[in-house]
Amino acid sequence: MSNLYAVILAGGAGTRFWPASRTHRPKQLLPLAGASDEALLAATVRRILPICPKERIFIATGRHLVDASRQALPELPAENFLAEPLARNTAPCIGWAAATLRRRDPDATLMVLPSDHFVRDEEGFRRALLRAVSAAEAGFIATIGIAPTRAETGYGYIERGERLDEEVYDVVRFIEKPDRARAEQYVATGKHFWNGGMFFFRASRMLEAIDAHLPALAGELRHLDEEAARGNEAAVLEASFARMPSISIDHGVMEKVDRIAVAPGDFGWSDVGSWHSAWELLPKDAKGNAVSEADVLIDAEGNLVADLGSQGAKPVVALVGVRDLVVVRTDDALLVLPRERAQDVRQVIEELKARGRTDLL
């Protein structure tokens, strides 16, 4: 598979993990899951190294995040960081990556992966990726369908149809976030999967699909090809991105194109969507506390303590008689909230914006 390239989507604002996540340090740069201090982005790269060498792993990120992303991934070639000059949702980002890699390798097959998810069974994950890659090489636009483990209303779903190949299926349709009743049906059918935002395709196939369904984007990508041929892409990139439609790959392409395949997988996946979700994934003591050993816990259960301070010695955290709390410390902020209210971090963000405290965002 010497034509296989990975494109890891590493943009994002990451407000759900404030105060750890900031504009300059979004979620994928944080060690939010697993036993080590490995950032989610670094874990994403490490997971695919057995099937894709580092020379062919590309990071699509925002211009302001290139330095931090390179620091998190020192083993990757510096030129493999694709800096988007403007955030324009996933269709322009993936289209530009496809165009860029097709110039380098006309037979390029891409796997596009989020940078900020968690996978427990990494072997099983790679097996699912390789099934999707095979479908992509056979001409499909493929995706991974994650076997649902609960009636989640926060994710999109994929409904599979006929079997195309061993453990690869035709896609009947993409389904937006369902209500609870439908989500409960989906869990039971065995034909519905969570859409984990992973896409697999020949670069040329994706660019044809963009030609057919997103002509304005296609025009900009041809323009960038022409400028790149003259060595001038960097000079025009920002203006071109500014003209691109801001649309997701799901809406812009996946829901419209035919010959879509889904490779189901069941590998212990999480999108690490909140502090509560991070707590679920982190190692915990006998009383369910995800804390560091230096912390002092008296009659405390189910808590998460995260310390993202830059100081050499982290402060000792003492929790007495508290339960199911999230406590997050950085140099300039401290957050305390119950795990079950983890989603309400966004209210803090809104309040800080209203007060003009953008220094804290």
Next chain:
Amino acid sequence: MSNLYAVILAGGAGTRFWPASRTHRPKQLLPLAGASDEALLAATVRRILPICPKERIFIATGRHLVDASRQALPELPAENFLAEPLARNTAPCIGWAAATLRRRDPDATLMVLPSDHFVRDEEGFRRALLRAVSAAEAGFIATIGIAPTRAETGYGYIERGERLDEEVYDVVRFIEKPDRARAEQYVATGKHFWNGGMFFFRASRMLEAIDAHLPALAGELRHLDEEAARGNEAAVLEASFARMPSISIDHGVMEKVDRIAVAPGDFGWSDVGSWHSAWELLPKDAKGNAVSEADVLIDAEGNLVADLGSQGAKPVVALVGVRDLVVVRTDDALLVLPRERAQDVRQVIEELKARGRTDLL
């Protein structure tokens, strides 16, 4: 009253306010009550200035606390800080202060006051002090009896007898911390008062009482007088303190001596005994949060946030959906516990000792 001297007892380990209070920064050096950033010790001095000039206010403290105490009280003469070389409970401390001040002024009358209490009605407080001072000048050892406002089992009580003078009474007995049933009786009698640890006496009268009831201490104080006459007190002080019995003035003198008076007072007093008590005394927002204005509160009630960090800019604290919590931050520690469990800070201290983390104590 040019013979009136104040001796403020400012030793103490102050573990109940960890992590704000430390060996080198005990409770009286913290701004734990009132609207300003004034430390309890500074408030104690300010309260008595209208009745005792600063030249006659003395601070009895531990050797390791002299520098910090002087910093907190820059207006006091440097020589007014009496550095105890060893902690030997209150009888040696008060005896030594009485001996020291009698050398300076044979007619000295002392008022001995704790350094770490809170008083709401400062005028009323000073009126009570002056009544006790009058009794002291008349030859009594006097104390203040605080009108009890609840059946507190954590304090000692004083039972008054016959009236001696206007609002000054004979003392029938000192009572150790009572059980709840007796405490409830005491609140109802009108004859029982909280013992606030304030003592008023002519220096010569206290030294006679020590002669009578604590002969070992009396011997050391005579020895110190003799050495002081030769300009040699500093050289022998530590060895002398080491030989003194470690006993409280209550047990050693007050419970044994006759001609004791009590001046009742009702001036909004608190011993600021815990983080919960500090929360009661601090200014609060409409939802009962004692926090700073920069903090962000979403659906949070009854919380106390204390920031004792040394950094220039204090971190913003965001509380979401939490109630009745105490959150205390320093540079090297963070404490989170429910207000109602404020007494359990001592369990943290014990755990830190067990782990050898004396750097945090």
